[in-house]
Amino acid sequence: MQNLQVGSAVRLEWLEDILAIAETGSFSGAADRRLLTQSAFSRRIRQIEDYVGVELFDREHKPIRLKPTTQAQRDQIVMLTSALRQLSVDLRRGERITSNRVVIACQHSLTAKLVPALLQKLPVERDGIYVRLRSANFDECVGLLLSRQADVAIVYRTTDDMSDPAADFIEEVTIGADRLIPVFNACLPQLAKAQFTEIPYISYPPDVFLGQVMERKILPMLNPLFQPLPKVETALTLAAVEMAAIGVGVAWVPESLAQDKLATGDLLDLSAALPTCALRVVAMRVQGAPNSAEDLIWSHLQTA
Incomplete structure (x- = not known):
């Protein structure tokens, strides 16, 4: 019976043929179940026995029954049949997921709020798309895009930054x-009234996008009477939000990320006293021949 364990479509049919005879007790009944003529079914059974090298059925007995050696393997045949059927289903599902899969790379702060809300509006379930x-x-998002490890990147850009990180390869849409x-603990409003000469703030590493925005767009715009004083450095905007909420320092974070705590009064928006920076949310992809799932996602992003 070892040869019948080869994982192919033909072998699955053979296993199902054997079980059909065992369950019906006749070649004619098994042929009907397998939707074959009796002559075609008999030829296939003979092919199975020739391949295995032994007779599998006791044809002298009425109804036909499995030979003792075959009967001893019946449970294993049932198990293999079920496993091969499931394997076929899983392989088809895997192929469908692969062909309909879209990998989206996005900045950490966008992953937490804006992108999930955006995906909720896309008809991914209707079209069977796996995101x-x-x-x-x-920089990593752009790298994933250029190395084809991601199909689409969704990132922040400043409103005056119109440069394309790879103009010959990437198309983008806002x-x-x-x-x-700037946000801070709402229980410490004196900071909003500019009563401090020092501004304690949460800083970002200089090699990440928001760290560069802070250096170019925020800190140079502070009132010269105020001295910015970094208290903690983090690359995670969600951590910056939480530290601002407990009063560690002012955090410059995307407004979308702070909305919930602003609405509950846990955070205070200090935009009236401290500088802000407008941001664009940009989708990018490599030019070329996208699969249908990526094309559908892209078309919906363009009209989002």
């Missing part, structure tokens, strides 16, 4: 807007 999100910083705003 995988990969969270990374700006799909939304946000603002980098």
Whole structure:
């Protein structure tokens, strides 16, 4: 019986043929169940026995029954049949997921709020599209895109930054807007009234996107009477939001990320006293021949 364990479509048919005879007790009944003529079914049974090298059925007995050696393997045949059927289903499902899979790389702060809300509007379930999100910083998102490890990247850009990170390869479309705003613990309003000469703040590493925005767009715009004082450095905007909420320092974070705590009063928006920066939410992809799932996602992003 070992030869029948080869995982192919033909072998699955053979296993099902054997079980059909065992369950019906006749070649004619098994042929009907297998939707074959009796002569065609008999030829296939003979082919199976020739391949295995032994007779599998006791044809002298009425109804026909399995030979003792075959009967001893019946449970294993049932198990293999079930496993091969499931394998066929899983392989087809895997192929469908692969062909309909879209990998989206997005910046950490976008992964938490804007991108899930955006995906909720896309008809991915209706079209059988499988979306995988990969969270990374700006440069990593572009790298994933160029190395074809991601199909689409969704990132922040400043409103005056119109440069293309790879103009010959990437197309982009602006799909939304946000603002980098200063927030702080709402129970300490004196900071909002500019009563401190030092501004304790949460800083970002200089090699990440928001760290560069802070250096170019925020800190140079502070009132010269105020001295910015970094208290903690983090690359995670969600951590910056939480530290601002407990009063560690002012955090400049995307407004979309702070909305919930602003609404509950846990955070205070200090935009009236401290500088802000407008942001664009941009979708990018490599030019070329996209699969249908990527094309569908892209068309919906363009009209988002």
